Amino acid sequence: NxxxxxxxxxxxxxxxxxxxxxxxxxxxxxxxxxxxxxxxxxxxxxxxxxxxxxxxxxxxxxxxxxxxxxxxxxxxxxxxxxxxxxxxxxxxxxxxxxxxxxxxxxxxxxxxxxxxxxxxxxxxxxxxxxxxxxxxxxxxxxxxxxxxxxxxxxxxxxxxKVIRILHNLSFVEDPTRIFRAIRFEQRFGFSIGKLTAGLIKNAVKMDLFNKLSGRRIFNELRQILEEADPTPAVQRMHDFDLLKYIHPELKPSAKLLSNFQAVKKVLDWHDLLFLDEEYLQWAVYLMVMLRQFKPDTTRAICERFEMASRYQVIFCEERYRGDQCLFWLRRNLPIENSKIYRELSEFRVEVLLYMMAVTRNEAVRKAISNYFTQLRQVAISIRGKDLQRIGVKPGPVYREILDAALNAKLNGRIKTRSDELNFVRNYVA
Ligand code: ATP
The missing domain is CATH 3.30.460.10 (Beta Polymerase, domain 2)
Structure with a gap:
């Protein structure tokens, strides 16, 4: 048949x-x-x-x-x-x-x-x-x-171009399919069939998701946030009243949606320039999604998601430090490259991309983009053994000298290896 x-x-x-x-x-x-x-x-x-x-x-x-x-x-x-x-x-x-x-x-x-x-x-x-x-x-x-x-x-x-379930109890059998329906609908530009949409609404009314572990909800959300453009899916999750399963206060505010779009722009920019650099796309979007929450709430959400602790630090600590850094940059720019470098080098790529996306300040965005394209690639060629050869006694001063040389290079005051060696000789003298 x-x-x-x-x-x-x-x-x-x-x-x-x-x-x-x-x-x-x-x-x-x-x-x-x-x-x-x-x-x-x-x-x-x-x-x-x-x-x-x-x-x-x-x-x-x-x-x-x-x-x-x-x-x-x-x-x-x-x-x-x-x-x-x-x-x-x-x-x-x-x-x-x-x-x-x-x-x-x-x-x-x-x-x-x-x-x-x-x-x-x-x-x-x-x-x-x-x-x-x-x-x-x-x-x-x-x-x-x-x-x-x-x-x-x-x-x-x-x-x-329709997404249809196979039988009426499909969502009762497995409510995660509701997130999958939205993911496929948006990925392919399809629409969820009428009956299927009705069954989603029923499933939400019946609170089927409360039987679902946070881990499974997180798993589906993560897959949505890995799609090429997750923004319309978030709107769709709101249409079906699903965002409350992430947090009851989560709404697709104009700010959240525009930040989502800003993330996409930043990621496209990044991927064009740094094809081979891997990062967790879902994490950049999730930082934006949880941006409205205080650390305690964020922590509670991550716990309910049963998120691995290596990821929890991103949302519960690093992204708040990222926001503080944005605030600091906004008040202190313009500053020397070496200062920008010292501020930004502590952050992983995901947090930097988040920061670029959410800042409304053009100078701040430029500073981060300059860090990505120029500053983070800057390195000095001299090593400890070069300092030894010059006759500097090994000790904590090595770190200080090498840092000073790197700063000078970041700020464009020195360029070549012989510049670096001259710089060190002067510095020691
Ligand atoms: P993707 O491109 O996102 O990998 P996919 O269709 O390959 O899409 P998978 O998540 O890899 O999706 O799943 C493979 C297959 O298993 C799907 O085609 C789907 O039919 C089936 N499947 C996955 N999850 C479920 C589920 N929750 N309920 C029923 N079938 C499922």
């Missing part, structure tokens, strides 16, 4: 030879073992949306772990298996990874008001998923390679 059609042409057009080979050989291994094999989920969805997605999820009708072991042997790959869930990750020699799962029907309990109909195991596996657009599967077994399986009219919903 699935609509089937071949999407082999589409796959050949959109997928690299590398990915195609992985899929073809997976089908061959499944054939050897007598299993069904399917590529499923976001990978297939994104084929239709012209979006690059190399996160391959393969579902096996049969034994996913046995499949993964056989496949890994063939590919000289490593695997991690999770026996309890019947899942595995295959890691190829070049580091590329794919996920394998077993189509499980035995664990699935139908919600009480649904008829207990017969389903193939792949259909059941897909039925357990969140939204129709995520239920597409492509058969990988050799004779049927490229056959698209669409049990739940996913192609239609992709065409109509």
């Amino acid at each position: 699935a609509r089937t059609r071949s999407i082999l042409r589409l796959m050949k057009e959109r997928l690299s030879d590398y990915i195609m080979e992985i899929l073809v050989s997976a089908g061959q291994v499944a054939d050897q073992l007598g299993f069904g094999a399917y590529a499923v989920g976001g990978f297939v969805r994104d084929l239709f949306l012209y979006r690059v997605n190399e996160d391959i999820d393969i579902v096996i009708e049969g034994n996913g772990i046995e499949f993964a072991k056989t496949y890994a042997r063939l590919k000289k790959a490593r695997i991690h298996t999770y026996e309890k869930f019947g899942t595995a990750v295959v890691i190829f020699p070049d580091g590329f990874k794919i996920d394998i799962a077993t189509a499980r029907m035995e664990y699935y309990r139908f919600p009480a008001d649904l008829p207990n109909v017969e389903m193939s195991s792949i259909k059941l596996d897909l039925f357990r998923r969140d939204f129709t657009i995520n239920t597409l599967a492509v058969q990988l077994n050799a004779v049927k390679f490229g056959i698209l399986i669409d049990f739940f009219a996913a192609q239609k919903d992709l065409k109509e």
